[in-house]
Amino acid sequence: xxxxxxxxxxxxxxxxxxxxxxxxxxxxxxxxxxxxxxxxxxxxxxxxxxxxxxxxxxxxxxxxxxxxxxxxxxxxxxxxxxxxxxxxxxxxxxxxxxxxxxxxxxxxxxxxxxxxxxxxxxxxxxxxxxxxxxxxxxxxxxxxxxxxxxxxxxxxxxxxxxxxxxxxxxxxxxxxxxxxxxxxxxxxxxxxxxxxxxxxxxxxxxxxxxxxxxxxxxxxxxxxxxxxxxxxxxxxxxxxx
Ligand SMILES: Nc1nc2c(ncn2[C@@H]2O[C@H](COP(=O)(O)OP(=O)(O)OP(=O)(O)O)[C@@H](O)[C@H]2O)c(=O)[nH]1
Numbered sequence: 001x002x003x004x005x006x007x008x009x010x011x012x013x014x015x016x017x018x019x020x021x022x023x024x025x026x027x028x029x030x031x032x033x034x035x036x037x038x039x040x041x042x043x044x045x046x047x048x049x050x051x052x053x054x055x056x057x058x059x060x061x062x063x064x065x066x067x068x069x070x071x072x073x074x075x076x077x078x079x080x081x082x083x084x085x086x087x088x089x090x091x092x093x094x095x096x097x098x099x100x101x102x103x104x105x106x107x108x109x110x111x112x113x114x115x116x117x118x119x120x121x122x123x124x125x126x127x128x129x130x131x132x133x134x135x136x137x138x139x140x141x142x143x144x145x146x147x148x149x150x151x152x153x154x155x156x157x158x159x160x161x162x163x164x165x166x167x168x169x170x171x172x173x174x175x176x177x178x179x180x181x182x183x184x185x186x187x188x189x190x191x192x193x194x195x196x197x198x199x200x201x202x203x204x205x206x207x208x209x210x211x212x213x214x215x216x217x218x219x220x221x222x223x224x225x226x227x228x229x230x231x232x233x234x235x236x237x238x239x240x241x
Contacts, residue, residue, distance in 0.1 A: 136212075
């Protein structure tokens, strides 16, 4: 989904804006969505991520002040704003600000067309609602065809980590993973299953330590062929637990 195009902001205003305001204006002018789990790397200019990190650090320190924590005198929280900014911008949410990892695509020279399963791959994210951790595992099933691209096994983990390094909800995360792998591999079918612990339920709120969320996306032949879907799901259970 994209935003309606907006009139560009005059240049003299852009120079007095913070980096985050400039990037938001650029995204709005282009009609591009910038939800928590969207990647905005194409709209950042050199040096702006550093500026954004400094802006987040200052605002995070303000949030601690609002929580009535004496950040001026408390040696433990004195630098927490800076640490939070670095953690969010450089680590936990880096999949919003960095381009996709480089992935070598190999031709399917042997014209492989058998089911291939990768997993369980460890995934870590944060929920969009409370920014609490999501820790889980993912399995990917691929049914290649003669024209599909093949990628190295480690690249599944790298691409999935790029998607998960954003505030997510699990339903949208699996569908973003399926979209990305479909675009890269051009297979006859793609299946993604995710099983995850949500710390917004374990650590706070209902404080239910046992519950997990499991969801899946089936595309192409995995949707139209129940026996292929069954084979994938039974191999996933056999291999992963
Ligand atoms: N569907 C879905 N819900 C999620 C996910 N991660 C967290 N949630 C839930 O999203 C909801 C957050 O919205 P609210 O109900 O407005 O938040 P809240 O009042 O703080 O919720 P409580 O957790 O019940 O205290 C909670 O029920 C979470 O458990 C996810 O990946 N998918």
